[in-house]
Each structure stands twice: as C-alpha cells, then as structure tokens.
Amino acid sequence: MVRSTSLLLLVFSLAVPASGAIAPGHRLLEPSLRLAKKSVDAPEVALTFDACMGKVDHRILDMLVTEKIAATIFVTARWLKRNPDAFAVMKAHPDLFEIEDHGANHVPAVEMPISIYGIRAAGSPEAVAAEVAGGADAIIRSGSARPTWFRGATAKYSAQSMVQIEAMGFRVAGFSINGDGGATLGARETQRRFAAARDGDVIIAHINQPDRKAGEGVVAGVRDLKKRGYRFVLLRDQPEQMGKLATK
Template identity: 30%
Template sequence: MVDHGPRTGAKVALTFDADMTDGMLASLRAGRVKSYANLRILDLLEREQVPATFFLTGKWVKRYPDVTRRIAGNPRFELANHTYGHAAFTADCYDLPRLPVDELAGDVAKTFEVIAPYGGRQTRYFRFPGLCHDAAALDALAPLGVTVVDGDVVSGDPFATAWKPLVRAVLDHVRPGSVVIMHVTEANAAMTDEALPHILAGLRERGLVPAPLSEVLTT
C-alpha cells in the first residue's frame, strides 16, 4: 500500500476517481443529474498534454464506454481499478453499502476484466472507495497482485460548492512524489474542472511536473 512516491525530483501524480454506484445510475436514468463524466477535465488535460491516472469503477466504464476509450487512447493517461460499483470494503465508510469479505477479490477482478478490452496503459493499481480499508480487505486482495494506492493530497472535490478551496487543498500540501486525489464524476464533483487550471498553474510555479502514477511511484 502506498500514499506517495519518493520525495526526490519534481514529479507528482494527478489521479481522478470515476465513481459509479447503483444510486448514481438511478439518478442518471431519472434525469436528476446530467452526467458523471466531466469531459472538460479531459479536454484540459489533452489540450495541455498533462499526464493523469484514472481509477475507474466497472459500472462507470460500462456507462461511459466512449469516454473510457478516449482515456485509454491517450498515451499520457493510465487506467487503474476503483472497484466495480463503489461499494465499501469495510464497515462505516461514508454510508456506502458494504460488500462481504468473500466477495472483495471477485469484485476487483471483475473490474479488471471490464477495463481490459479497452487497452491503453493499464495498471494493477487499485484504490478503495473512500480510502476505507482494513487488514481483512488488504488480505482479501493480496492474491490479485494489486498495488493499493491511497494518496497524500486529498482535494476534497466531492460535493464542493466552490473551486478555490480545492486549489488551496492541493497546493498547500503537494510535494515531490505526491499523489493527488480528484474526481472526474461531474455531478458529484462539479468544481474540479474549474479548479484544475489553477492547480496546474500552481504546480508549475512550484516547479512540480505532473506524471503518470507509475512514473511517480518508481522514480
């Protein structure tokens, strides 16, 4: 399990979680929300040629196959695993429904199978929903050979109502080797695309360079 890479050099990893629960799918079907795929984030990263790593849930991939293909088709983007349906792997995890311990490995393996056909820069990186994990959850995933990645810089973008606090949350804590946690789930993280240009500018001012997660963790 890792929170960050070596504190040498200048590389940092920008990671974006793509959550998707049954409740979120129901909101889409009912028209209560427009989208859980923030294409403005992709537009900016592509335009600025910024590397990033996306932690995808299987249900998000199935809901947004075209967006997944777009991510997989960018050589600067990496794909990682964020469970199949963003259920909790421990008790008391942000009111998320909990999966039984004997289903955890199957859930993660299924997600890798969903992502695999899209190709691109796929990894064995995995992030728990809500970063909630315990010894039992880690033991359950050990046979899969995943690297569990939390992060040391939490943007706080879920359900944020203003972009400036997100910029401060990132730039006040980012260091060489940092793993920054953000979300690409537009309706649940509506300020991320507004904060991102300012985050990128702040990284440049600090001499920090976004890089794929694999490079940040191994450099």
Template identity: 35%
Template sequence: MTLSRRTALTWISASTAAATLGACAPQPSSGSAAPTPSPSGGARPTPAPTPTPTPTPTVPAAPDLAAIEERYRTAVPAEWGLHVTGVVNRAPEGSTAIALTFDGCGGSGGSGVDLTLIDALRRREVPATLFLNLRWIEANPELARELAAVPFFELANHGTAHRPLSVSGRPAYGIPGTGSVREVIDEVWTNHEALTELVGRPPRWFRSGTAHYDEVAVRIVGDLGETVVGFDVNGDAGATFDTGTVEASVRSATPGSIVIAHLNQPSSGTARGVDAALDRMLADGAVFGFPDGAVRLAP
C-alpha cells in the same frame, strides 16, 4: 523542472526491457561468409543461421480465486479507515513527481463526465491516474476507450459497485461495505477483468469506493495483483469544494503527494480549480507523475 508540452511517457520497466532485448538481438551481417572447404575438396554450403526466437511477452497468471478465498476465510481485521496497513498514500521516498488521481465513481449521480477537467489535463499533457468504476465505464464506453489510448493517462481500478472494501460489511459515509472475502474478490476482480480487456494490460492500482478498507481486504487486493492507492491531499472532498478551495488544496501538494479528486461531477468546482492550480504549479516547476513516481519528460 517545468513539465514539457511534449510529455512522452513510458514505463521505466518497459524501457529497460526493450533496451535489453535490443542488445540481445542478432546484428545484421556485413557480408556473406566464404564457403568452408569440405574434406573431399568441394565447397561445403554455409549453414543457415539458427533463427533467434521472438520473446513472448510475460502475461501474469490469473490468481486462484478459490485459494485466495480459503486463505482469508477466518481472518479477522483489526484496522479500518483511510490509512490502514498496506495502503500507499504517498509516492516512494525521493520521488520528484506529484501524482494527480481522479475518480469516476459511476452509478446514479456518479456517471457524469467533467470534459472541462479532462481537457485541462490533455491540453497540457499532464500525467494523471484515472480510477474508473465499472459502472462509469459501462455508462461511458466510448470515452473510456478514448482515455485508455491517451499515453499520459493510466486507467486504474475503482471497483465494480463502488463499495468500501471490508470482509465484515463495514460501511463508510452510509455506503455498506463488502461483507465477506468473496465479496471483496468480486468487487476487485470483476472490474480488473473489464479494465484488462479495455486497456490491453491488467490495472496496477486499486481504490475502493470511499477509499475505506480493512487491512485484510488490502492484502486480498495484493494477492489479486493490484496495489491499494490512497491519498495525502484531498483535492475536492468528493467534488464538494468550491473552485478556490480546490485550487488551494491541489497547490498544497508536494513532491511525492498523491492528490485525489473527481472526474464525474461537471457542475462542481473541480475542473476550474484544477485548471487554475495547474497554471501556477507548472509555472513554479512542478512535475507530475504516477503513484509510483514514474515519469519521463521529453527533452
């Protein structure tokens, strides 16, 4: 199936809820009912119908951060790295979609914007998950708001200070990790709140700086209402691959793959490589979606 140029995305759960509410809504009356005679012979006025209450959207309750901190206070991790228990590295079995994910890391040297890459996605209306760090959002506030309004993009949580997620300070690529349960919570939750305000709903996905975790930190992310997303296809190796290598890497993705690349290095080969890969993949009938495989194509 070739992705339509008029891709219309909706969340499956939202569509189901809307259909259910529509089926339960009161139907318009085809006419006025005749007055019911009263025992005294007069006409009894027809009672006004009881209005149907408007459903209130369900807003997830804020987690008890102090309780989470206490829950994991003495937990000792046994795993560390890119692929630990609880990290989603591929979409669910049976998914027909490839998930393209792009990190905006923020900080010194990491707050740039690859407009060529963003244009390549928008021009084709290709669904993509954008993992934005709080520092990147603060450096690019207007663009962040613009991206939040694009219906085929989903903004996700890339942490507050772009740190590996550990309860014991484990580093990755020379970057010190969070050093306690409280620091794990702060790294996730501060940007969670910023993204919720920006998008109007809580983020579903989390990826740490460097994508390294211990399994205790992964469980903490779950208790904070997000799911940790890794990858099985490294699209640009931290924006260090040249154009041809990016194209080959992205094209190696199969249905269910989660591809990681970067949107904050405009001088890299990422944009040109992704652009070339998309042309070939769309021509071959590839379908693109999100880390849960959810995608709907316009007729």
C-alpha cells in the same frame, strides 16, 4: 513526458469510518501514499482521479489532453459502461493516462457488514474479491492492460481486505492530499488544496462530476502546479518492489 525515477513510500494511518458500527477492536485503514524521490531536477506530483459513476468532467479531461498532463485514472466498471467516448479519449493517449481499478460497483472493499460515508461495504471476503476482480475485468474487456493498482470506494479498508487485495496482485493506492473532498468542495478551496502540494505528493480528485464547482478548482490547481514547474508522474512508472503494503 519525462519519466520519474521516484520511489514509492507507503504509510498507512488508522481512521474511524464516518458511519456504521464496527466490532470492538476493528478500525479502518486509510493508506497514505507519497513519492520518495531520488535525484531529479524538478518537483514531482502524481495526479490521481477517481471515475466512480455518472459522467465525465470534460473541464478536467480536456485540459489534461490539451496541456499534455499525465494522470492516473481509477475507473469503475459502472463508469466505463456509461462513458465509452471519454474512455476512448484516454485510450488514445496512453502516454498521458494510466487506467487503474476502482472496482466493479463502487462499494468499499471491506469484508465487514458496515457502511462508510453512507455506502454499504462489500461485506464478505468473497464480495471484496468480486468488487476488485470485476473492476479489473471490465478494464481488460475495454481494451486496456490489466491494472496493477486498486483504489476502493471511500479509499478505506480493513487490514484483512488490504492483505486480500495485495494477494490478488494489486497494490493499494493511497494519497497524501485530498484535492476536492470527494468533489464536494468549492472551486476556491479545491484550488487552494492543489496549491498546497509539495514535491512527492499524490493527489486524489474526481473526474466524474461535471456539474460541481470542484472541477473548476481542479483545473486551476493543476495549471498552478504546471506554472510552478512541477512534473506530473504516473503510478505505473514507480518501481514495483516499492508497492508492498506497510503499516504503522
């Protein structure tokens, strides 16, 4: 695998949560992440997959292994406990898979007592810390290196929780393309979204929904990008100094 010389450009956009009351003047942040390239001879994208809970989608995992495609996998402690065999496959291919933190129990890392997309947020700074640290500890106990990136459930945060997460030593992982709509999209639309990727995009999708049609679209979409000559890079290969939080 060719290592990227890309730099990271982090831009954070404001987004209103899908549900739950928020005090006036408080809004949620949804970070957007892109790769800012220097000088390489092929277009690059970063594939990032959330493993929230439930099972593993072997359509995706097996394709990544067989075709030697690199991907960053954000796992929860809940998913790790239920899927040791799939995790063993990932650990057996450290050149392909980067394991990062998706939290302990898949709750939004927001200190406000709200619900986001129907999921109750952590609700306090202490609970945010427990969610972030619990996920990281589970990864370490499972035999992987300490994660350096964190992506919370729903990928939405408050300004306070983002600062808190960074103070804990993690970079917050956004994305520029929502590849599968939380694994709710059909195969054709998912493949279309992957096809829309351009040089420098960071794509989010899910690797824990084997019974949904989105997984079929993910496989087709990744293969399309490979045929078009894209390189697949890992977040860990990006310069650490470019992982600082920024807002606008």
